[in-house]
Amino acid sequence: MSVAQLLSRAAAMGVTLRLDGGAVKVGGPRAAREALRPELAAHKPEIIAHLRVAANDATDCAGALRSCDGGLYLPWGPYLSPGDVRDLRAELAELIGSIADAEGWSASCRDEVLVRALRGPLSDLLPNLAHFRERAAQFYAKCQARRLLRSRAWRADDDLTNRGY
Numbered sequence: 001m002s003v004a005q006l007l008s009r010a011a012a013m014g015v016t017l018r019l020d021g022g023a024v025k026v027g028g029p030r031a032a033r034e035a036l037r038p039e040l041a042a043h044k045p046e047i048i049a050h051l052r053v054a055a056n057d058a059t060d061c062a063g064a065l066r067s068c069d070g071g072l073y074l075p076w077g078p079y080l081s082p083g084d085v086r087d088l089r090a091e092l093a094e095l096i097g098s099i100a101d102a103e104g105w106s107a108s109c110r111d112e113v114l115v116r117a118l119r120g121p122l123s124d125l126l127p128n129l130a131h132f133r134e135r136a137a138q139f140y141a142k143c144q145a146r147r148l149l150r151s152r153a154w155r156a157d158d159d160l161t162n163r164g165y
Helices: 003-012 030-042 044-058 082-103 107-119 122-162
Strands: 016-020 023-027
Touching: 003 016, 003 030, 003 044, 016 044, 023 030, 023 044, 030 044, 082 107, 082 122, 107 122
Parallel strands: none
Antiparallel strands: 016 023
16 A cells, blocks of 8 residues: 555544654544554655655745755755865864864863754854854954054053153
């Protein structure tokens, strides 16, 4: 029996199926659920795939386009090849490492930030890069300002000494 036939049979018996995370939740009359349980268990991966497709079709994705493989994508996002993603993640790891060294983070703090940033969803990659680039730029600007202040303070002390103060 195909998944479509099984699902139509379940609907005819008053049984509803829905996804809850990775689990299939079955509702309806108990006798009907018990009668269908072995067949549903045998086709669980196909049922999950069918319910995910149905959920994606029902989702309002204003502006989304459908690719040739059937997936939805947003045309205003940049296209990133796997190599681009790898390079951007390497840059992110380097930025986080340099900020952690400069600010004296503990090893556990550094590891936690790295894991969250590098294993997070791809949609977080570019915002994370922007955040840590800005944070690094601010840190290096503060360091440069401190250097300039130290050099000016030294010159001011030297000028005062030369003037006889």
